[in-house]
Amino acid sequence: MANTKDPFEFQEFEEAESLLEETRDATTINIDDVNEFRNQRRPGGDEVEEDLLANDDKAELLSGQRKNAPFWTFDYYQKFFDVDTCQVRSRIIGSVLPWRGKNFIELYVRRNPDLYGPFWICATLVFAIAICGNLSKFLVNLGSPNYKYTAEFGKVTIAATAIYSYAWLVPLALWGFLLWRNSKVMNLVTYSFMEIVCAYGYSLSIYIPAVVLWIIPSEGLRWFSVVLALCLSGSVLLLTFWPAIKDDHIRVSIAFMSTIVVLNVLLAVGFKAYFFSSESPHQQTNNSSVVTLVQSKPHS
């Protein structure tokens, strides 16, 4: 058919179905089929392991294709920003809803870790903590005449250092540890550095509404929201990292898990204590005057 056509005329290629009619045995690949195949083997238990194995292979293949650009070029980082608005939204929601058997990295991040979420969630949290801490201090000291309002911009730097080191250095340490254990004990599941950073970055997103709640100067409410945020983000992290370490010795697994939990608790309680202390300066000046009285007593 081709040779009777005018070479300068635009050639329309036929639809896939009509081409298939000619050669019925031709192999076809349909993108939807791949996803259906994976979804059929979804619910927990032993099937999850096979599923993860299969995904591991795919992850290795696909990540091999992506590593072409050297890390000092712009294109290398562009592949970490390949997310849409709805994907970011679903990742944030998934990071605060722990579901037994569903792994955050497996479900949302696999094969497409992004840097947008971790970076901007950390930036938002830094400014949210600084602003809400300032507001809560203002509200606590509203009645006292000695209080002079200051904006406390120095605290932004402190908050930024704390949050960015938690969100980037802890994943680095965890990744290094998992890499080391992988050389000793064969694990079925391995996470890349970017995926761990993703998990930690998105897990911080629960603290943004918690921090806004801490403006209200009620101790009970504050502690309740601290505990709630801790439980949610901690359980998501635990569920995510359990498959990566469960094949190891039981002591190593428990030490690993408890490190994650302890660091999370330290972060939350540290924020609350440093930025949202509910002592008013009225009480603080009382304490310091009591101290000077006691010190001056021996002289009298």
Add this chain to the structure above:
Amino acid sequence: MAEADGSSRAFLGLSDVSISEDIPVEGDISMPPTSSLQDDGFSTLDEPVKDTVLRDLKAVGNKFVHVLYPKKSKALLRDWDLWGPLLLCVTLALLLQGGSVDSKDDGGPQFAEVFVIIWFGSLIITLNSKLLGGTISFFQSLCVLGYCIMPLTVAMVVCRIVLLGGSGTVSFVVRLVVVCASFGWSTFASTAFLADSQPQNRKALVVYPVFLFYFVIGWMILTFAPAQ
């Protein structure tokens, strides 16, 4: 032979192809002011300094007017310059000085801090929008973000004037309203220019950092407390 005839027949139709006269063809062939300094015969060395300065000032003023009445304009994006953002940044940083200075350093932001926040913030947002696949160029984006600080600078001037009359609750409410309005205006103006250059399903991802940026600047303006 039959094929040659066939191909020449295909070309016959081309002779009456023409652009119909009722499709308007428009464009702007003026070059951006900075490039005229370089070469091509017409040099600005021969004209009075006043003309050179006035031309640049007119370009800057034109962009200020565009921020006041934001509507999409390709010409504005193409002729970027960074004089306006520099002017606004220095003005804002100077106005934020003279806050309550205690012996401890927990006061307002220092001059250098404001500078760093504005320029570093604009840089990060520009990088973010380029990484997400935006088609706007680097300096165009810096230009737009810098010029859209203008409503917030105006709000700072208004706040300082209001604070001259006292710093009670009424003045706080007035300042809050002014800062909120100018923050909304800044965000709206910059998204009017920036949002078009982004892919459709990522617009919110690009607009959110801009929102955060102007929110932080608005917070700095609102919490400015003068020395007493």
